[in-house]
Amino acid sequence: MADARRQITSQFQKLAKDLEHQVEIQFYEFDKQVYSEIEQMITDARKQNEAAIALSNNWMKELIAIRQEFEAILKTISLANKE
Structure with a gap:
């Protein structure tokens, strides 16, 4: 009986951690x-x-x-870093 309780508790803890992880990802x-x-x-x-x-x-206009031009360079660098 104690083993069954531990197993159920363990399963609930795993579910809670999984739900917490899913919420963190969605947030x-x-x-x-x-x-x-x-x-x-x-x-x-x-x-x-x-x-x-x-x-x-x-x-x-010059600024x-x-x-x-600077933003285009940064975008190119950012895309290169993602690859």
């Missing part, structure tokens, strides 16, 4: 998605603001061009 994915969306919204807002400023400011 991580949710967190990643939310932060990615927020980051994209911030990037879009910054680009809109820069575009408005660039219409009247040549220096800002935006440099930033875009």
